[in-house]
Amino acid sequence: MQPVYANKEDWRQYRGLKEDEELPENLESLLNAGSLAVREYTALCVYPVDQKGMPTGQRAKEAMRDATCAHATAMLQLDIDPAKGGVIDTRTKASKSINGASITYNKGEQDSEAEARLQVAQGIAPTARRILDAAGMSGGSPWLGG
Numbered sequence: 001m002q003p004v005y006a007n008k009e010d011w012r013q014y015r016g017l018k019e020d021e022e023l024p025e026n027l028e029s030l031l032n033a034g035s036l037a038v039r040e041y042t043a044l045c046v047y048p049v050d051q052k053g054m055p056t057g058q059r060a061k062e063a064m065r066d067a068t069c070a071h072a073t074a075m076l077q078l079d080i081d082p083a084k085g086g087v088i089d090t091r092t093k094a095s096k097s098i099n100g101a102s103i104t105y106n107k108g109e110q111d112s113e114a115e116a117r118l119q120v121a122q123g124i125a126p127t128a129r130r131i132l133d134a135a136g137m138s139g140g141s142p143w144l145g146g
Helices: 008-015 027-041 058-077 111-122 126-134
Strands: 092-097 102-106
Touching: 008 027, 008 058, 027 058, 027 126, 058 111, 058 126
Parallel strands: none
Antiparallel strands: 092 102
């Protein structure tokens, strides 16, 4: 079982939600997907972990928690549901015809939203990446010693 770096209360706190505010039904799935994105992004990082694979250092623990919450938030805002098998349709419907059974896809200003959906669905959300980079947990370069 892979580690999950944030729980529902972490997400509630990250979003500044009150205790009585409703949480998304698929929040657990979003946090699992967020943790996977964080784990993939930090694959080349070296940091101490416990027996469950959770970071033990405070800075790494907080960065991975917050990045997981940021990624889960991006998925929620972009209407990406990881429980649906990861299939992403980046096209935006501009019009449809019931009798003619045709659909037209908009290629204009919706392209940036489509690109954002694809980036978050297949990689890591920009805010999550920035959180990890700021903590020195950039996935782009290996740890050097010596």
